[in-house]
Structures are given as structure tokens and as C-alpha cells.
Amino acid sequence: MPDYTGPLPVPTPETRPFWEAAKRHQLMLPRCRACDRLHYYPRGACPHCLSGDLEWTAVSGRGTLHTFTIVHRGQKGFPVATPYVLAVVELREGPRMMTTLVGVAPDPATVRIGMPVEVTWADVTPEVTLPHFRPAAGGAA
Amino acid sequence: MRGRVAIAGAGEADEHGRLPQKSAFQLHVEAARNALVDAGLTVRDVDAVFSAGLWMGSETAEYMGIRPRYVDGTQIGGCSFIAHVQHAMAAIAAGIVEVALITHGESGASRIGMPGTRFGADSFRLQFEQPFGLAGPPTGYALAAARHMHEYGTTSEQLAELAVSTRKWAQLNPRAIMRDPLTVEQVLASRVISWPLHLLDCCLVTDAGGAVVVTSAARARDLPKRPVYVLGTGEATTHVLVSQMPDYAFWDAAKMASERAFAMAGVAHGDIDVAEFYDAFTIVPVMGLEATGFCKPGEGGAFVSGGRTAPGGPFPMNTNGGGLSYTHSGMYGMFTLVEAVRQLRGECGPRQVAGAKTAICHGLGGMFSASATLICGTEIPD
Numbered sequence: 001m002p003d004y005t006g007p008l009p010v011p012t013p014e015t016r017p018f019w020e021a022a023k024r025h026q027l028m029l030p031r032c033r034a035c036d037r038l039h040y041y042p043r044g045a046c047p048h049c050l051s052g053d054l055e056w057t058a059v060s061g062r063g064t065l066h067t068f069t070i071v072h073r074g075q076k077g078f079p080v081a082t083p084y085v086l087a088v089v090e091l092r093e094g095p096r097m098m099t100t101l102v103g104v105a106p107d108p109a110t111v112r113i114g115m116p117v118e119v120t121w122a123d124v125t126p127e128v129t130l131p132h133f134r135p136a137a138g139g140a141a
Numbered sequence: 142m143r144g145r146v147a148i149a150g151a152g153e154a155d156e157h158g159r160l161p162q163k164s165a166f167q168l169h170v171e172a173a174r175n176a177l178v179d180a181g182l183t184v185r186d187v188d189a190v191f192s193a194g195l196w197m198g199s200e201t202a203e204y205m206g207i208r209p210r211y212v213d214g215t216q217i218g219g220c221s222f223i224a225h226v227q228h229a230m231a232a233i234a235a236g237i238v239e240v241a242l243i244t245h246g247e248s249g250a251s252r253i254g255m256p257g258t259r260f261g262a263d264s265f266r267l268q269f270e271q272p273f274g275l276a277g278p279p280t281g282y283a284l285a286a287a288r289h290m291h292e293y294g295t296t297s298e299q300l301a302e303l304a305v306s307t308r309k310w311a312q313l314n315p316r317a318i319m320r321d322p323l324t325v326e327q328v329l330a331s332r333v334i335s336w337p338l339h340l341l342d343c344c345l346v347t348d349a350g351g352a353v354v355v356t357s358a359a360r361a362r363d364l365p366k367r368p369v370y371v372l373g374t375g376e377a378t379t380h381v382l383v384s385q386m387p388d389y390a391f392w393d394a395a396k397m398a399s400e401r402a403f404a405m406a407g408v409a410h411g412d413i414d415v416a417e418f419y420d421a422f423t424i425v426p427v428m429g430l431e432a433t434g435f436c437k438p439g440e441g442g443a444f445v446s447g448g449r450t451a452p453g454g455p456f457p458m459n460t461n462g463g464g465l466s467y468t469h470s471g472m473y474g475m476f477t478l479v480e481a482v483r484q485l486r487g488e489c490g491p492r493q494v495a496g497a498k499t500a501i502c503h504g505l506g507g508m509f510s511a512s513a514t515l516i517c518g519t520e521i522p523d
């Protein structure tokens with residue numbers, strides 16, 4: 001998709017492994033070896049205990065819809081047509097992620113807080129893949 | 142610290158609205174000049190300058206020809222100026238300075254002479270929010286509104302009631318931008334910007350400026366106008382990005398900031414005569430009233446219903462017409478300070494809250510990220 005007009009992430013040293021994993025369609029989050037907690041967005045230190053002893057961990061890509069909005073007036077150049085669903089997903093492993101919810105009508109009657117969702121990968125350019133989410137197949141979170 | 146310092150002067154830019162002929166700094170200067178005149182002071186009396194943003198303390202000072210001995214550019218969003226009052230209080234009480242000028246000027250609508258974008262291409266916001274469709278403030282606030290509705294049953298009608306009550310105050314203020322009558326039905330019929338927020342749940346976007354002068358209580362008593370004493374202050378910040386908001390249905394920073402302010406002030410909620418609550422979106426004061434303890438979590442929607450906050454209601458709030466109907470430059474917190482000062486001095490004409498002695502200014506920063514609270518009054522409690 002060379003004509004992708006949306007904003008693209010420009011990685012920094014502490015986030016580059018996240019975006020490289022996304023390109024492989026893997027959802028990887030930093031886990032703190034000192035306190036055994038995950039966090040997101042990826043930092044160079046654990047926001048729970050400030051330890052720098054982190055390791056990249058694969059997570060399930062499944063969770064629930066924590067909150068959402070149906071955007072009618074979107075950002076200039078954003079390639080998803082309005083209205084679209086901007087969502088915050090709570091992963092089964094705990095951390096929350098902002099994402100685009102796809103595969104569902106952008107209607108408050110069909111999008112429900114608490115609904116099970118799963119990651120789906122959007123290869124928006126040859127270099128960048130975004131973790132979108134969709135209603136989970138089979139329904140279980 | 143209660144009553145050690147006072148707001149001695151308050152002012153706004155000469156005009157507000159859409160002013161493409163004026164830069165943001167001109168709005169700063171007009172407001173500063175008017176606030177100094179109001180205080181009975183001159184620019185030569187100022188020894189501390191506060192303004193919100195990268196370089197803004199010193200750039201504002203340069204523009205006005207001030208060489209301050211104390212400069213503070215703390216930027217925690219729209220409540221920055223309320224936080225500056227706390228910082229000024231600390232600097233004055235420490236004996237470092239005597240007269241602090243806090244200024245705000247923003248060409249929010251016309252974007253003339255405005256500082257550049259705050260978030261670079263490799264910022265966390267542009268990496269982890271924008272690519273997914275975050276599209277400016279309404280989308281972020283809608284995430285909180287939707288969760289609040291889910292957890293507590295808050296309705297769009299309740300949010301609309303707040304907009305309607307606030308408009309009624311604006312109708313009493315000849316300087317307010319939006320003065321036409323407004324109904325709940327009109328708010329609900331306005332177009333959806335980011336569900337569940339409608340256009341009329343959102344604040345105005347204007348060019349505006351405001352300023353206040355803070356000095357020691359002793360010095361303020363020698364100035365022409367009645368001092369508005371700083372009784373209690375608090376500030377708090379919990380996050381910057383809305384995707385990091387700890388609880389989408391509760392404004393943690395507001396609870397922290399307001400508890401600190403009430404503890405310092407030594408007043409109870411029932412002592413507050415007039416309330417100025419930051420209202421960038423209708424959901425903001427609803428969650429603000431809950432977090433500051435004027436009602437319980439989940440009760441904010443009911444609290445603002447039935448015209449409770451309207452003129453003549455039992456809880457006079459946003460008496461200038463608020464960010465929803467008076468003005469909203471982008472960082473509205475300054476205007477809560479200016480209106481509280483005017484109410485406490487009895488300068489508000491048709492919108493005057495009779496006998497107002499104690500006021501609360503409660504500010505928002507970022508995406509429910511930060512909060513600052515000021516409790517001020519015409520008398521210092523024992």
C-alpha cells in the first residue's frame with residue numbers, strides 16, 4: 001500500500017522491538033524480570049518499579065474492549081473512513097492498548113464494552129504493520 | 142500557607158473571539174496590562190513571570206520587557222495557570238519574589254504566532270495513539286465519556302443539561318461568545334463529533350488571553366482592590382497520553398489536587414459559594430465534581446441535572462458561561478481564575494452570585510492527565 005496516508009509510527013530505541021515484532025505479526029510486550037509485570041507502551045524501564053531488567057514477551061493478542069469512541073470527525077489523511085471505532089483494549093495479560101477496532105459496524109448498538117476481541121494485523125506499508133483488533137472468533141476472550 | 146498570598150489583579154485581553162490581526166503574544170500583553178492596571182501596579186513592579194509552555198515564561202518576559210528574577214514555564218495543559226498560582230505562592234512565601242505575573246494568550250482559532258506542535262513524529266503519542274485514529278481532544282474525552290456511561294449509566298441528556306445551564310450563565314454575560322437560548326434537544330440534535338460527544342458537548346475554540354497578579358497578602362491589602370486570598374492549592378498529574386489513563390471513569394488527578402487544596406484551605410465543600418470548573422467537554426465537569434467530592438463517583442450526571450448549576454440554582458458554576466459558551470482559547474484554566482476574582486469582588490453585574498465569599502477554581506490538563514485546584518476567598522478562615 002504505497003499510498004498509505006495515515007500517520008506512521010517512527011520507532012525509538014525502546015520501542016523498535018515492538019514494531020519489528022508487529023511486522024512479523026507477533027504481539028510482544030516488555031516484561032519486567034524484577035517485578036514480573038508487563039507494560040505498554042514500551043519503555044526503557046518498568047513503570048511499576050523502575051527496573052531496567054526487561055525482556056520481550058509474546059502475549060496472546062486476546063482481550064476485551066475496555067472503552068471506545070465512534071469517530072465522526074477524524075484526523076486529516078487518516079485512511080479509515082469515518083465513522084470508525086477508536087478503541088482501548090485490555091489484554092488478557094493486563095496492559096491496555098489503544099487500537100482501531102475493525103470488523104464491526106461503527107454503531108454504539110453493536111460495539112459493546114466488555115466484548116471479547118483479538119489482534120489482527122494491518123500491513124499498512126512494506127515497513128509498518130499496525131496491531132488492529134476485531135471481535136474475537138468464537139467469542140471467548 | 143493559607144492566606145499568605147492573594148490575587149491582587151485579574152484581566153483579559155481587550156477582546157476575544159476570532160482575532161487574526163493579533164498574535165498570541167499580543168493577547169498575553171493585553172491581558173497582562175489589564176491585570177496590572179486592575180492591581181494598581183506597573184510592569185516595573187513585576188519580579189516573577191509565569192506562563193505555560195516551552196520557553197514561554199522567558200519569551201513572555203522578553204516580549205514585555207521584563208527581566209524577572211523568577212521564571213516558570215510549567216506546562217501541564219489548561220490548568221497550568223492554576224498550578225502557577227501555587228508556584229507563585231511558594232516563591233513569594235519563600236521570600237524570593239513579591240509580585241508574580243501569570244499570563245495566558247492563545248490564538249486558538251486563528252493560530253497566529255503560536256508555538257509549534259508539541260509532539261514529534263517519534264513521540265509516544267505519534268507512535269501508539271495517532272496511527273490508530275486518535276484525532277484530537279474530542280476523541281480522547283469520548284473514551285472517558287463512554288466508559289463513564291457504561292459504568293454509571295450517565296446519559297447524553299445529563300451531559301446536555303450541563304451545556305444548557307452553562308449557556309444560561311453566558312446569556313447574562315455580554316462578553317460571552319454564545320448567547321442564544323439552548324435546549325437539551327438542540328444539544329442532542331447537534332452532529333456527533335466523536336460518539337458519545339456531540340458538537341454542543343464541546344467547548345468553543347477562540348483567540349483569547351487572561352492574566353492574574355499574585356502578591357503577598359500584606360502588599361495586596363495596600364492595593365486599591367479587595368484582595369482575593371489564596372486559601373488552598375493543589376496540583377497533580379497521573380499521565381499524559383489518554384491511553385495511559387488509569388481509570389477512564391474517574392479523574393484521579395482531580396481527586397489528588399482538590400484534596401490537597403481543601404486540606405490547606407480549611408474549608409468544607411459546603412462553604413463554596415461559587416465554582417469555576419474547567420469545561421472543555423460536558424463530561425469534564427461531571428467527572429470533576431465527582432473527583433473533587435461535591436458528589437460521589439457516578440453521581441455527576443444527576444448532580445448537574447435539573448438546572449442545579451444554572452443561574453438561580455443551588456450550585457452556581459461556570460458563571461461566565463464557561464469554555465462551552467464564554468470562551469475557550471485552548472487552555473481555559475486562566476479564565477476560571479479571572480471569573481472567580483470578579484465574583485468574589487462583586488464585579489459581575491447580572492451574573493453576580495450574591496454574597497460570594499469563597500470560590501473554587503478547578504482545572505484540567507491534557508486528557509484528564511493533570512489537575513490543579515485553587516480555593517480562594519475574601520476572608521481568611523481562622
